[in-house]
Amino acid sequence: MGQRVLTDNGRIQLAPVRLMEAAKERLERDFAYELAHKDQLKLITRRAITTHNSWTHNLEDFVGERNRTNYLYMHPDDAGQRSLQEGDMVDVTSETATVRLPMKFLKELMPGVVALPHGWGHQHAKKLSVASQTRGVNVNLLSPDGPDRVDPLSGMVHLTGIPVEVTAAQGPQAHTWSGLPEGDIA
Template sequence: MSLGHYVTMLRNGASGHRGVSGHGTMFGQMMTATLADEILTDAPGGVRALFCIGANPANALPDQRYAIEALRALDLLVTSEPVWSETARLADIVFAVKQPFERPDHTQFLEGLGLEIPFAQYTPALVPPPAGSDVVDDWMVYYALAQRLGLQLGLGVPVDMERTPDSDDLLELLTTGATVPLDTVRACPAGAVFDRPAPTILPAREGRDARLALAPDDVLAELDACRDGLSGRPDMAATHLLVARRERETMNSFGRDLAVTRRRFPTNPAWMHPDDLAALSLTDGARVRISVDHDSIVAEVRGDASVRRGVVSMSHGWGGLMTDDAAQEGASTTRLVARDRAVQAINAMPRLSAIPVIVSPL
């Protein structure tokens, strides 16, 4: 079996769990966009307890109203958060976790994303948690739970389940077998580019002639369907297309509450071309309702000549728990994402951008 066929099998759920939506797993993981359905199902095997780390599903899942209904239906919701997020407000248990500068770390995660040079850095904890705070390392929640359940954890090698490790112990385990030992990286406090030979691809082993399937048949079919959909006109009732926008101060919902972020953008405006604002008799700061057939949000508009006409550009990750208080919390664009239309066949991803919407002045 070629690698391409093997990956296709994993994507199609030929092995592993298959959820109520009919989608299988991808490398052992279920599809995030189907989580609410997996919670609300009455079928055996539905999700009844959810532990969140590094995630804010009450803000990020498609069709926020439906997602919040699902999260409220859980028997147990636990989250690890440094801020009072939407998910934290719904949770039964919230663990306050250390901030990045309060714990040691190294660059292995970034290296795995594909740094073009062999750079590495280790940093110790730079500041202690605030006096009187009750915080925990984010990994400790899961280590302690596994310890009580009698489970063995591993980070490439087994983790000691008798003696509770500290963060530095785990960083050591993560770098087991590294071409540059962690002690060598620690000796360069500012980080360094290490003299390592460039990776090379060796010739195929004798008798092996497999090739990567760069475009499996189902991927090509999905691209064809996408192209055919783009060739037609969008929903004729729509006045604009809502597209995603990134701000340099935020990553999803993280960072939106920082003072430096709020000074530049107190909320997430709806950016539109000035000619589109004029056509609707709008000026900067005016409020509009942005609607789809299943929900709507209220936002403040701003002019941006770099935005195409007919387009509304908004950052995601803002808004509260189903409020229209755009002046205080911004607006949650996931309320406008349909969970059951324009869904990708392979990974169950709904349409997150270029969403047909109606913009109406208030």
């Protein structure tokens, strides 16, 4: 293997010095961020078995009446602490956006974590005649924004473990069901 590994000693470097220095700096920053948000719920995404990501959203036979929106899934204890009942409309707020959707209980979910299925938010996709009539929200709007929020090693956006607040929906909805303000996308 030594001839194929292009390091000075021919060995795989599992923890190169440059990587470890960058990791230490990043880990300290990320740990401080987690401590600052430790009392907030953590948002994860999940798949919805009946919609297979998003490709079935434009097929009426798959959408039907029961698959016209996504739901925020929440442990009953977390909902109770917030005086929320199953089926309530809730606002989910991160540092970048707020989306509004119905909430369902999921007792298998760890307390302190909420889950929102991905692949929704097609209301502005007018050429998707069925999907544009669904009411699901785009979970990606809740993800952190900006170049400093991208993982430096993978280049990936942070899409899970996002600190959020969940409250009963209050007042008029300031956005469409997709989570985007009306008129932002043609």
